[in-house]
Amino acid sequence: MPRFTLVVPAFKVQGYLRACMDSILEQDFDDFEVVAVDDRSPDNCGYIFDQYAAQDARVRVLHLPENVGLGRARNAGLKEARGEYVLFLDSDDTMTPGSLSAIANRLSEAGDPDILIFDYARTYWNGRVQRNQLAHLLAQEGPASFTLEQRPELLDLLQIVWNKAYRRDFVERYGFEFPPGYYEDAPWTYCSMITAKSITVLDRICVHYRQRREGGNILKTRSRKHFDVFDQYERIFAFVSEHPELDRWRPELFRKMIDHYITVLDRPDRLPADSRSEFFRRAAADYRRLKPAGFPLPTGVRGKKYRLLELGSYPAVAGVKAANKARRILAKRSRKQVQTAKRKLVNAHYRAQLRLPLDENLAVFSAYWSRSYSCNPAAIDAELARLAPHIRRVWAVHASDAHKIPEGVDVVHVGSREYWTAVARAKYLVNNVNFADSVVKREGSVHLQTHHGTPLKTMGLDQQHYPGSARGMSFRKLLARCDRWDYSLSSNRHSTAIWERVYPCSYVSLETGYPRNDVLINATAEDVLAARRELGLADGTTAVLYTPTHREYEPSFVPRLDLVRFAGQMGPDTTLLVRGHYFYDSSPELAALRADGRIVDVSAHPSVEKLYLASDALVTDYSSTMFDYANLDRPIVIFAPDWDVYKVVRGTYFDLLKEPPGAVATTQDELAEILNSGAWKDEASAKLRATFRERFCDFDDGRAAERVVRRVFLGQSDEELPPVVPLEERTHAPAPSQALARV
Known part of the structure; x- marks a missing residue:
């Protein structure tokens, strides 16, 4: 029999669940079990629980057949408890390190009383931690074990269940259960406290009680469900x-x-x-x-x-x-x-336009701070034209970047009267970053946040812990911008969980896949060869796409790869497609290699997806291009010469050197050896890539844009959308060598 059973019910908390489970399983006291209760959560909570159970025998998972609510989910977990003591932990909260050891020690000191009460602290999105204001009631004075008669002031503590450990035989003797409805903690807390024959306290913060900005605490929701409080106190007085x-x-x-x-x-x-x-x-x-x-x-x-x-x-x-x-x-x-x-x-014209009715058939698009026609918004734009041509599509673009927009695209210049008219009247606003602070979220409008990558580096609120990357960002203003979102797109479960945690606002996560990646699944051999011809690549050339990322904490770009020397190391049959940094200084040698076609500067190319199709392999450091490129199932090589610095200063969500999508090099010579020896495309690299794809290519099956348009613009239900094709059943665009063999 374990000393403790921790009951952890979960419903729509995938962004916080891993932190909760890690806080339990990483305790220095291990005589416990976890009963994880998936309350028919529509997100990935059940999947996350199953992952932990597969890795740790202390975790058992209950998948409830229907959603029953927090109280009855706890009851289901309680029935499976085998520990001497039962603790309840809400799945968006965490245990502080060493808590279970401290609880176990205090219980032993007090002779195993019916109830132990410990302290907690509220934690806020901005990093603030505030201890329970009634912490003084938990002073460890007098006898270790006592009755409530001796310390009745303990009833003034917040009526919560998760700041206590309960003897399981005490709970079973009196048949304590959680009732349905709001305020379900009140009957359990008060009835158990006044019934207990022995109580002890622990003057220690054992739980961090997360204060979520939006949508986390149902008790802060305006609803008639608050009338449930009458039934809860009726139960308490009936018990008495x-x-x-x-x-x-x-x-x-x-x-x-x-x-x-x-x-x-x-x-x-x-x-x-x-x-x-x-x-x-x-x-x-x-x-x-x-x-x-x-x-x-x-x-x-x-x-x-x-x-x-x-x-x-x-x-x-x-x-x-x-x-x-x-x-x-x-x-x-x-x-x-x-x-x-x-x-x-605020512009008077904009205010006037905001008073006019929404145009139900107008959509405003923007990408990368209104600098281009690209990424997920462009793919959605194209699919919207196919499936809902009655909706007029307008792109917000800075006047200085208007020349980058393809012909035929309807454009308004940011800041103009036409721009403010469009953003004021549009039913739909689509962006892969945030619109400016001055854009008002109107009632009835729909804001679609598409994002523009899968996060390796920390994002949103997590950047508070890495000030070098935030560069004076106002997180309060950031969240105010995110409050406008109605929908947030995701291409994998990893992203969904992170977005929901680092942007804690009241939007709906759409696990549709990234529309921009549809072409990587659907492109034909002719499309691949056309992309190569556009870049002037000869049929026998091995094209390596190099996509270095910028380090926000560096005042200027520092090249990690000597392009001239590297081209010499690779030989004449390899062409290096360099994207992402115009900061590379020009030199006569570099100019000669460019003239010879050995190095092609593709930094200004309007479609990174075409570059993916044209290349035989990708070399990158920490760019999110690796996640998109993995959909092609082509070789990826990680060149990470400064990983130790990057992960500490910028912060990352996993160790790229331990979980890479292919071979890893930390020096230029190692990179050249990998590419020259064939290690970039050997069996070991393919195995790493397969694991990486399974983790990060969940939903990109070629129909992401269609799902987005049908769900957001046509109002279809999730059940009406095309189902995601399993990874093992998907096809993808042929590699260049395969494309040549097919035509």
Whole structure:
């Protein structure tokens, strides 16, 4: 029998689940089991749980046949528990290092009491950590084990279940279970606390309680579900009635109940406006029905609220709230003046356009900060023209980059009256980065964030830990921009989980694949050869595409590859296609190699996908091109001469040298040896590539753009979309040698 069972239910938390599980499994105390409960989560929570179970025998997974909610998911896990003590951990929270050892030691010191209470801290998206404000109640003073009679103030702690360890035989003896509905922790917490014969405390932060910005805490959702609180306290008082020996706790429980009701009423984000008076009436009825004889009213403002509730006069309460609101408005006047000044900077024309109706058949596209017609937005644009030609498509482009846009594409110049008209009136706005802060998210508009790569390097909120890469970024403003998203595209589960965690906003993740990669699956032999002819590549030439990435923490570009020497090392039958850095200095030798066709500068080529098709292999350092190129199942070589610096300064999500898509070189000579010896395309490299593709090419099957258009623009359900073709059943564009053999 393990010492602990940790029950971890999960529903739509894939972005946080790995951190939660790692925080448990990396504890220095290992006498425990984890019962992981997949509450029929529509995302990849069940898949992630299964991965952990396959790697660690301490993890058992329950896949529930239907979604039952947090409380009943915990019940399902509890039934499978075998530990002496049971702990519950929400799947977006984490345990701090050494917590299980500390809990085990304290339980032994206290003689294995019924309940141990430990402390927690709230953690925020901006890195702030705030300890429980009632931490002083957990002072380890007096006897190690005691009764609630000796320390009744412990009932004032937040009514949560995950800051405690419970003796399993104690739980089973009294049949404690979680009820359905909101506030399910209240009956369990209060009933178990007043029933326990022995309690101990641990003055240590054992859980980091994640405060998610959007959509994480259902209790902050405006809904009639908050009426569930009445049923929960009805259960608590019914339990007390069934156990007369607990009757002395009625005054304390009544106080907790009324405080809870007042909290719901005081929070404007909880109840719909037309439900507030009804909630008040029900709360007042409970007050009169359950008030213990001789109950003393609190003093101060809180006592006034008790009296108003007892009187049952909602108009009086509304009047008090109105007066308080007036005071708050006066206090905020100075801040409002600042906000008004900012609003005045918004173009008057734009404000006028925002008052006009949305154009249901207008879509505005942008890519790479309005500098080009490319990437996922361009692929969606093309598919939209095919499937929904009634929707007019307009591209936002800076005037200085307008010459890069293909003929026939409708363009508005960023900052012009036409631009502000388009972004104000468009039903759909599509971008692979964020639109400017000044673009307003209108009710009824649809913002589609396509992204432009799979993350190896840290992104979003994770960059807070790597200030060298953030370069003064305002993360608050970043999240305000992301709040406009309605949809976020993903090409693999890895990306979905990261996007949802580092951009914690209320959007829907669409695991459609990347539209820009459709061509890598669907291109024909003729397409491959046409791409090579466009670059002037001879049929027998081995074309190596080199895509170095920029290091944000460096003030200027530092070449890691000596192109002139490298071309000499490779011989005349290899052409190096260099993309991504115009920072390479020109030289007579480099100019000669370019003139000879040995080196081709493709930095300005409008379509990186055509470069993929034309090449025989990819050489890159940390660029996301590796993830897209893997869809072609062609050789990839990693050239990582500064990996140790990059991973520390920029931050990465996995160790590229340990999990590469092919052969790895850390010096130029090693790279030349890999390419000259054939190691770049041998069996070992193919095996690494297969593992990499399985992990990062989940959804790119050639129909991503179609899925996006049908889902976002045509309103089809997920069930109506083309299903993703399994990786082992997919085809892809032929390699250049195969293309030559077919034509």
